[in-house]
Structure formats: C-alpha cells, structure tokens
Amino acid sequence: MFDRLRAQLIRNHQLQSDMLRGYFGLEKENNRVDEQGRLALTPHPKAFGRKMENPYIRTDFSESQIEMITPVFSSIDETYDFMETLHDIVTLELLDNNEYLWPSSNPPILPNDEDIPIAVMNDPEEDRYRVQLANKYGRKRQLMSGIHFNFSFDDEFLKKLYSVTNCTDSFKEFKNALYMRVARNVMNYRWLLIYLTGASPVFSRTYLEQCAVNSEQLDDGDSRFFPNMNSLRNSVCGYRNEKNLHVSYDSLEAYTRDLQSFVRTGELLSVREYYSPIRLKTGKGKGVFEELTESGIDYLELRMIDLNPLYKIGISIETMRFVHLFLISMLLLEDLHFNEKEQKAADLNHDSLLFEGILGKFYGGEEENVTLQEKALEFLNELKVMLELIWSADSSLLRILEQEKEKILEPKNHFAARVKKDVQSSSYIWYHMDKAKQYALESKASGYQLKGCEDLELSTQLLLKAAIKRGISFELLDFQDNFVLLTKGTQQQYVKQATKTSLDRYSTVLVMENKVVTKKVLQRHGIRVPDGEVYHTISDALKDYELYRDQPIVIKPNSTNFGQGITIFAAGFSSEDYRRAFEIAFRHDRTVLLEKFMTGKEYRFLVMGEEVVGVLHRVPANVVGDGLHTIEQLVHEKNKDPLRGKGYKTPLERIELGESEIMFLKSQSKHTEYVPALGETVYLRENSNISTGGDSIDFTDNIPYSYKQIAVQAAKAAGAVFCGVDMMIDDTSEEASDTNYSIIEINFNPAIHIHCYPYEGKNRKADERILDLLFGSISSNLEKKVRV
C-alpha cells in the first residue's frame, strides 16, 4: 500500500504538505556537576517542586540526573524553543548553587558506584525499580544520558492517507501498521542515525572499569576512548540490555507478545527496561501493553540520539529537522522483511559503525565488501530523488540532506570527530566544563526571555518561565493580550499581563483605576496623599488659577492611563499654560485632578499579598567616569549589558546619544568627547524613564521598614493583592512620619520584570511570588504532600 502512497504524494498537493506536518516532543537528561566536573551529590533542587508532579523537569535514574521534557508541539521550532527554555531555567537554578548541566551523554567524574545517589521518588514502585536497575547494570551505566525524540504524523494526514489507500482495515489497524513499518525501517537504518547524531567519543576513566581498562587514553591521562567509536552510549559500554533481545516488528500484536514474554521469563524487569533504539508509544504515556493494544500506537520515540556538546541544549535545530526527514523517509522507503536474520544484520551494522566508523563493513546486502559510507550515500541519494519528485518546491528539505551528506563524505566533520579533536587539545572533563560554563553564561544573559515568546511582555515571559520551573503548565489563550491559562493538577488560573489575576476583586481594580476614589480610600485609612482638587469642567478649573499659580502642581486625568495627559508645573506657570494643561487632561477623562507636586524622590513598591516584594527607584540615563574614557565610549560600554536592548524586549533600554542627550549635555557645558573623572556621574537625560536609558535601582534592602508598612497598608486599604504603590519619599534615611511621604498612585498592573532584572540589585523573584499566591508556595506544596 505504501508504493501507492508515493504515487499519491506526487499528485496530491494537500497530502504533500500534510505529510510534512506532525507532532514533536523532546526529552533529555543531563547530569548535574560541580564546578570541577564532578557529579553533584546534592538533592534535586526544591525549586522544581515534586519530581512526580512536574511534567517538565524531573529526575531520571539518579538524583543527580535531571530530565527535561517538552510538551507536544506541532512544530520543531516550538519544541526546540521550549527545550531551550527548560535548559535555561534549570541552568539558572543550578547556578545559584554553583552547579552546571553536564553537556555530554557520557558521565562526568564519578564517585564509586555505591556513592552515586539513586533518585528518591517517594513512590514505592519507582524506588524499587531504580534499586533493581542499580543492581542489574550498576549505577554508573545508568548515568548515561541522551535525547529522546518523539514524533507522530499529523492526524489529518493519516486520515487522508487512510482514505486514499482504500484500505479495508480499521483506521486504528492502518495506523498501527504504518508506524510498525516506520519502526522496522528505523531499526534497520539506525546505524546511520547513530553516525549522524553520535557525539560521545571520549569518556572519563572514572566510568565503568571494564570499559576504561580496555580503552585507549589521551595525553591528559584521564580521558578515554575507543578508536572509531563516536557514541559510547550506543555501544556495549552504554545503555543497552545485557544481551540483544529481538522482538518481532511484524505487527503490533507480535511486538507486544514478544515483549510480554521477556518480562514473563524475567529477562526484563519491566517493559521500561527494554532499551531499544525505538519505542512504540501510546498517548497515555508509559507504553504499557494493554494501552498499546487498546489505543494503538500514537507516536514513536527515538532513543539513540546523543547529547551533543557542540550545542547548548544538546541538539541543534538542523539535527531535529533531519531526524524528522529521516522519519518521513522511513515511511516512504520500500517495506522490508525484518525477521531474525535481518535484525541480526541490523545489530551488526550498529556495532560495525561503532567500532569501525563510517568506513566499516555493511552487513546484509546482496553484495560483498560494501561500506557503511557507500550505503549511507546510496540512502541519501534515494531520499533526494524522492524529495525532488514529491516536494520539488521545498528547497529547504534538500538543504538539510546536503548538510548531512557532507558529514558522510568527510568523517572528520561529523559531531563526534569534532568533539574528539577539541577534547584532545584539552581534556574530556575540561572541554565539557568549558562548554557547560559557556552555555550557562548564555542562559544567564537571556534569563528574562522565554524562547519563542519574545514578543510577550517581559513580565509574562518571566511568569511563564517561573511556572514551567515548578511544573505548572500553561496555555497562551491570547498572545497579543498576554492572556494565559495556568494549570496545575485540577487548579486553573487565568492570568493577563502577569499580575491581573483571580486574586484581585474587580471592585479593587476599579478603585485603583480611579484616582479620585483611590485618594478617598487612602485618606480614610490615614495614608498621606497629595492635596488637591477635582474638576469636571475646564471653567471650574480656571476659577482656581489664582489659588495655585505660585505653587508646583500636577494636572492629571482621573483614570490611570500610562501617564498620558499629565502635565507637571514644577515652578510658576501662565494662565494660558494652565488652561492648556487642563484641555489636554480633559481629552483623556471627564474628571481631572489638580494636585500639589510632591517633593522627594519617587519609589515603586511592589506589593504582593501583604508583603513588599521589591522597591525600585529609577534614575535618568547616566554614565560614571573612570578618568580615561569619553562619555561616548562609556555609553558604548554600558550598552553592552545584555539587559539593555531596543524596543522594550529587554529589562533596560540602550542609552542613545541623540539630540536630546547632546542638548542636555550642552546645558551642563559638556559634550560626548568629555572624559568624566573617576567616579563622576554624568546624567544624559532629565527624565528617569527606563525607555530612555534610565537605570532601575533596587532599594528593597535599603529603605526603612516603616515605608514598606505604609505601602502594604495602602494596598490593603484598596483591597489589592497585586499592586505597585508609587510613593514620594523626602529622605530614605529617615523613618516614615506623618509628613515626609505621600502616595501618588496605586497601579493595579505593576511590571514585575523591573524587580527581577534591575540595573543594580538583586532579582526579587516577583514571578515566583505570583505563583506562590496563585497556587501555594513550593515549600507549602511539598509539605502538604508529605503530610498526606
């Protein structure tokens, strides 16, 4: 029936594009290490919550082995981005403890086998299984780590295919047969994939003694290898069953029957122990026999892919695209018998590749003396012909092929060769530690970003990362609105723009939205607000001109609206200016406030629950001199900070040296070539907005508690759970009194990223605090479960 498929594909455009669609998922393990490259013996970080409940970040066999799992996505890009996000999240958390993610499939420096901590799962079945594995394989072998690539075809494609093939089986039977066919071909051609993805050629002498003893060693004395071997993990020294277990791939029934028989006879502890390069999976997850029989195959899991230390997350997006293409080709290829004889040949090719490399002997063909390289090129050529025939329009597919072909023609270009070459000029441990540290720096520099979602507000990106970290899943209900649904078990929370949640009552928000009402509410609670008047008409306002003409005042519309329509008169003003200010304000609201302009500096108190999570003060764009560099050079240097960018995609904005800045320098009799003295601060703008290069300074630990109490009281007066309290403070070295502060606004949608990534100061983890309040804190959740 699949030959007819190819014929169909050539004609049917819809089928062509549908075949390229599919669902993707990645899983990967990384061992945790300390700064020296030794396996970290610390417990799995608490920040990730309960191992069994976090769907994204868990432990594998060992407590030191972190497993990261993406959800299912309909594109490779999304899958890649999510895995990068997981990698970033885990890396940043480990950094706090000076730990790193070990970027190789082969383990780092290991202690004695008995000192490797088995993961504590607090689940009797899971715990027992791990002990059995430890006893059977030894703990070291279980630390071999890799990438699992999950894939299924698009359901619409399968249904169309089912209908055009006029198959008499049920759709479920058709689908099972289709995936079995792919699985057979994958088993047969797996040597090629291992060649193209293998990236674990060297290993530590602390690994399994029987492997270390038989291997060769590099000059550093600690690094071991087998000549030609590109993937220790896929070899007998890796993560394999004790002996090759052959199960039938003829049909799903035969496959499950054989597997069941191995479990029954005790050759396998459970079906999970069947370390096949490919697994047949159901949507329900664990691939248990009954589920497979009942629901059929939902997706395939490729398990032979190494962690690639050449790439931050262990796999490149190009490799993912090729693996996808490889899987498609497995469906398009001629079907084959895959009985005992063919399975043995496939095993031989697998080992031939590992021990002899791509120039090794190919087994199972008609001809003698064919190399794997020749077979690989033959396969790629056949694939190319198919691609040109079916997807002639899509040149990107051919480009993927060309790239892989290069690795076959030039074995020194394939991943393992590149890794080995670099290891030789360093050592197994230091090469990988350098990579680990370099990737950690990259993760840190973009710590405020959620990969693939950089167009979301920073506050939302941070919240979602924090959610992923503790295993709360999310759905983007409306990207443009930053509207998400967070789900943890049966708990669901709708959140817009990070701080608009179910915890605040609608009426509370309405109070904060209305400055007149906010002031009334605060005043009644004995909290200081600026004196002033409320006007509903310009003529009423004009009558009071004489009263205020000599005072510093602010004129602003009643509804809070990103500072629009506000005029500040710091000194005297004409009646014409006064009128114009009211005209502008009345354009934004039917009610306008006149307030005395408060002295002091403005501080933003971020209140969450009944706690001040962060206090921030903004200062205008500036540079601090070193007595050597010009203002221009200092600006250039300051702009290198990865927190600074353009267009609000970063926590801070780059400092410009535009007309405004030059004018402002001029007013201080300075220019861009001026060299400020050591420690001299030169301001480049009058206004302190972050959007014009201003700095955000964290004052959380530098402000008397009495002001924080007032901020919390203000939030409580308004009834707010999440809010930003803007307070003018005369002098932060004094305690708050009845006269030295004033609250000028309460913001019901405070930005959180400014408190997490300030120019100066600590990350106040406001993102985490939101989740604590919405779902309960991590520690309370851990405790709750223990008690149950």
Next chain:
Amino acid sequence: MFDRLRAQLIRNHQLQSDMLRGYFGLEKENNRVDEQGRLALTPHPKAFGRKMENPYIRTDFSESQIEMITPVFSSIDETYDFMETLHDIVTLELLDNNEYLWPSSNPPILPNDEDIPIAVMNDPEEDRYRVQLANKYGRKRQLMSGIHFNFSFDDEFLKKLYSVTNCTDSFKEFKNALYMRVARNVMNYRWLLIYLTGASPVFSRTYLEQCAVNSEQLDDGDSRFFPNMNSLRNSVCGYRNEKNLHVSYDSLEAYTRDLQSFVRTGELLSVREYYSPIRLKTGKGKGVFEELTESGIDYLELRMIDLNPLYKIGISIETMRFVHLFLISMLLLEDLHFNEKEQKAADLNHDSLLFEGILGKFYGGEEENVTLQEKALEFLNELKVMLELIWSADSSLLRILEQEKEKILEPKNHFAARVKKDVQSSSYIWYHMDKAKQYALESKASGYQLKGCEDLELSTQLLLKAAIKRGISFELLDFQDNFVLLTKGTQQQYVKQATKTSLDRYSTVLVMENKVVTKKVLQRHGIRVPDGEVYHTISDALKDYELYRDQPIVIKPNSTNFGQGITIFAAGFSSEDYRRAFEIAFRHDRTVLLEKFMTGKEYRFLVMGEEVVGVLHRVPANVVGDGLHTIEQLVHEKNKDPLRGKGYKTPLERIELGESEIMFLKSQSKHTEYVPALGETVYLRENSNISTGGDSIDFTDNIPYSYKQIAVQAAKAAGAVFCGVDMMIDDTSEEASDTNYSIIEINFNPAIHIHCYPYEGKNRKADERILDLLFGSISSNLEKKVRV
C-alpha cells in the same frame, strides 16, 4: 452679643453667605392604609429589613406607622429629594400589597384602640416603652403623624461667628447659648409656624371619642372638625403631653436639669416623652442628658409641622425654605426673657391660634387687643427689613417671605383652609384616599428614578433605591463613574455601574472582555458558540474571503466595546465590503473575529449568582393597530408611557417618526397616515435597539428551563457572578439541544434596568438580587438576627 452679630453681618460678606448654609434632615411618619382608608393591620413590610437596623425606613409607635428618615444633607434640595425617594420606595413596596401611605397627620379609619397593632421591635426596652405609651395616651393618639425638621448651622459659620464676637466662653458654650437662644424664640413664635404649616383641620369620627364627641361634623357624617382649627395634631386632641410641662430655656444646663426632674418624679416616662415643639439634639442621636451635657447641642429638631396632603411627600420645598429662613430669623431676632410668664403666654398664643385661627387674640404684648394676624405681619415685616439689610442681593429670600405673607393676609389660602374646603366637597377619608392614590401613581411612574440623581445610569439609580429600601447606606464616590460605596454595619462594598462588584474576580472580567478567550472557555465547557476565525492582520483575513463570501457572517473586534466596530453581512458581500469591515474592526482591536452569523432570535439572560434573574428579548420600534388610529397617532399614544423618554434617562426611548422610520414604512408601502387594522403590528425600524424606540419584552417565564441552565453554565464557565449572556435561539418553543442555540457574547456589566422596567412583563428585581448577593438576602438577614 447677637446684636453685634447683625452689625457684623451687614459688613461681612463671607459671614452672610455662610449663615445661609447649614445641615438639614427630615423625618416623617405616615400611617399605612388599605384601599378603603382603613388603618392597615398587616406587619411592617419585610422588604425594609429589620426595623432597628434600617436607618431610613422604620416603624414609629404602631406597626402600621412607617417612619422615614433622611440622612443629613447640606442643602434643602438634597434633603427634599431623598425624602421623596424614601416616599417613592415605600409607596411602591406598599402598592404590591394594595396599601397606601395615608397623607394626613390625622389618622385614617381606626379600629378599636386595642386592635391597633403596637410595633414589634424585638427589643425589650423599645417594646416596654410602647406599651407604657399606649396605656398612658391610648393608641389612637399615638397614630398622630407629622414631620420633624432637623437643622444646624454650618460649623464654619459658627466658628467665624465665635471669633468675631470675641466671646470669652468656650466654643461649645457659645454654640449651646446660640442654639438655646434660637430654641427660646422658636418656642415663642411657634404659633406662627403652626399657622403656616398646619394642614390637619378635619379628622375621622373613629378618632378619640372625647375629641369626636365635642367636634362638629361635615355633611358626609364621618368627617369631624373644630371651627378655626388648622392642626388637630398640635391641639389638645393631638400629640401633646398630658399637661403643659414648662422647662427652663435659659441655658442647656437649666433645660436638662428640669427635664431630668420630670423624669425623676415620673411625670415623664422618659425624655423621649417630652412632646415639645422643639428638641435640642446631639449628633449622637437620642438627646440623652449625658450626651447633651458632654457634647453640647448639635442641632435642633422642629416637631410641630403637619403632614401636608397637598404635597406628595407631605411638605413642599417652599415650606422647607421658609422654615429654614424662620430658624435663621430666630437667631437674628432680639433675645427675650422666656420664663414662666412668657412660656404661658406662648402656650396661650399656641391655643389661641388653634381655636380662633389667625384672627385670634395675641397674648403677652404691651398692647391689648392685638390679633395674631397683626403680630404675624409685624414679624414678617421686621424679618423683611433684616433680609433687605443683610442679604439685599438675594431676592429669593424675599420671595419666600412674600409667599407666606399671602397666607396671613388671606387665611383662606393657608394650607388647612384649602384642605378643609376640598374635604367638604368629598369626605375626610375619600379626599385623602384620592390624594394617596394620585401620589402613588406619581411614585410608580418614576419608579426607576432616584430623585436628585437622575444623571446616574438607570441601573445605578435602581441599585441605590434598592439599597435605601433595605437600609443600606451609600456614598457617591464618583458620580460620573457611577461609583458608589455601600455600607451596612461593618460591611462595605464598592460598586461601579451597579454590576461591577467585589464578587467578580478580575480575571473573570478579563475572560469576558476578550471574545476569543470567552469562546475558548465556553467551548471547553461544551457550550455552543458561533464557528469562526481569529485574525491579527488584514492580509490574513483577506486570504479567507473566498471561504466565506457566500455565508452570512459577522466581523467584530475582539474586545467587547458597546458593539463598536462590528459589521454584519447577512447575505453575500464584495471583497471590498469585506476588506472595509476588517479595516473598521481593526481600528478597535489588534485581534478581529469572523463568525458565522447565527440564525434565530437574540435573548439576553441576566445571570446573578447561579440563577437566571431575567430573560429579555428586544423587538424593533413598532405600533399595534386598533383599526381606528393612524400610525402617527398610535406612536403618539405609545410615547405617553412614562417609561419612554429621551436621552437614556428612562428605561425606554420615545419612538421617533423621522427620516429612517418614514423610509422604513415606505419600504413596506406604508406612510404615517396609514391606519393599521386591529391587531396589526407595524414595525418602524429594522434594528431592535432600545435607543431607537425598540420594545423590551420580558421572557423570563416564557423560555424553557434548559436555556436558562445553559446560561448559568456559561456564566460558571467564565467564573462570573454577575453577567449578561447573549444567546441566539432558533425556537423558544423547543427545549435546548446541541444544535439550536449559540452564545454570542457574555457581558460583564449587564444593564439591570431593562429587566426591572421592561416594556412588557414583570419587574424582575435585579437590583434587589445584587444586594442579596453582596450583603445576604433580607430573609437570611432577618433569620440570622432572630437566631442570635
């Protein structure tokens, strides 16, 4: 010191205007009667909540006697409006039970004394006091009803006055002395106020036997009167202590000392029994001695004013203005000795007025044979001179004087004479019953209005009236925003636009505000929504033109915004129309929806809590023929409905016969002179908006329960406590199925007035339901208290 006051007033402009300011309050009692004018023996309506807790609506001595109390206001207009509101609220509630407010101070048809129900207060002290009163005075006399007028001068005025008089007393002493002076003058001149406000000249033969026996009777045989007597209530037959009790008005100390002594000797049951025409009160309320001594006098209570059946609420605003002026003059008048001799003379003048009228003898002057009329004119003239001297600019004050002078010069023009004249051509009972019914109709016609607050949204006016009805007090925090604070005991609720409350979570509102999210949420809960697409760019939308060109569709912006930016294509449309519709929609939001236009009719389900409070359907402006009148005449007739007005101040809008309507008639080959047949409905518009004269039809009882269940499910899915669910229904005679309905929107700020005052159907009391949910239902509150 007060002579200096007048001198000061002539010079000091600020003092002049401040003296005219003050604080006002009204209290009044009305007996409840049945349609025949018999005292209602039913219990005080439950709708008013607990008698002791409702600050506005209580019972007085009898269960049948409703007392209405305004808060304190700084203007007569506000006070008047609030009393009218109370009157309207009580009237409408009584109408449900075919009861009326009896508009005379003299009682209606009474049963035997022992059958008059004493108010049940569930308070031992209150209950005992009422029984003592019943025993001492008889129950009938206690049913005499009247108006109490509370007044205090503006505090700023008193303080300024205090400072200009260079008084050596404390401010409190100064204030007490000032109010004592006013009280003395009021006692002395009270006969004049009784003449000008008395309005109870006739009474029922069922009143006190000793009074009925001695009186004369009108032709109807049931109506009794005493010649010349204009206020039975102020006479010995009225609400008086058994004998004249004279207390000293020399000082507050002397006053309280004398009163205390009467209570001690048992002449008075308590200070409350001292039925003086004026009472000295403290801000704390009950005028208890200790409070008076401690806090001093805060305001004065005038108690001799009759209910005036000539005016709906029992007093005219002109009378209130005169009483205010009278009280001011009592401060400006020469001070007087007011000892035993003067008090007796004042008593004599009081009785002289009642038994001889304004031509009766004046007691206590130097001259003999002076009439009260002469004295009254002398007083008014003296007052006029003062007004001209001090407030020469304010002609309105003189106009008030002129009006009252008229009544003195022409006794037949004074209230009592006018009442008596009209009673003579009817009967005491029927004259007052006619008035009661006429006023009830007026209350009903403006039932949706909160007097003095007609510029608030109707929904807010209704909510506030409902709040007042059950004794929940309110403050208008922002009039323009319809933002109020409701307070009941320690419970406070901020409410904006009637349905934006603390009961809805912020996230819930955000879900409803976003149509894309709303649809997702509803779909996941298995609720039908229109199929459609979501676009973020016009170019994406244009690509789908071919897909939809032959279908009826709606194009609308994502955020709900009063229907702005929506285009409906009921039939085919050009790609140019299609593009334009998207351009319009994208002007309102960055996200635009295309939806299949649903068949069926649209119904608004008002959901509150988990209940459908009302279901409404709108039909376009129309008239139904009678075979006699033209369309124009029918429109004219239909527009007479008091529910119809202009500019959204009424639940329905008047039907216009403008260009649109005439065009639409033309399209049906009709014109405004056409006479529709009996029962023929002629539509005047295509659209069903209420704003263009459409009718609102209540369907609450005419729609299968299954649709209501869906509406409640939809509200619950969104998490909403208050919302309007807009549902398209194919056929309301069928139960809801999976295919015959669709929810097109959930509105988080549903109007409630449309369900309270529909064109056709019942008042669904959505206003009451909001309060039930915010503060607990009346019955649950009643129960709760009983249990405690």
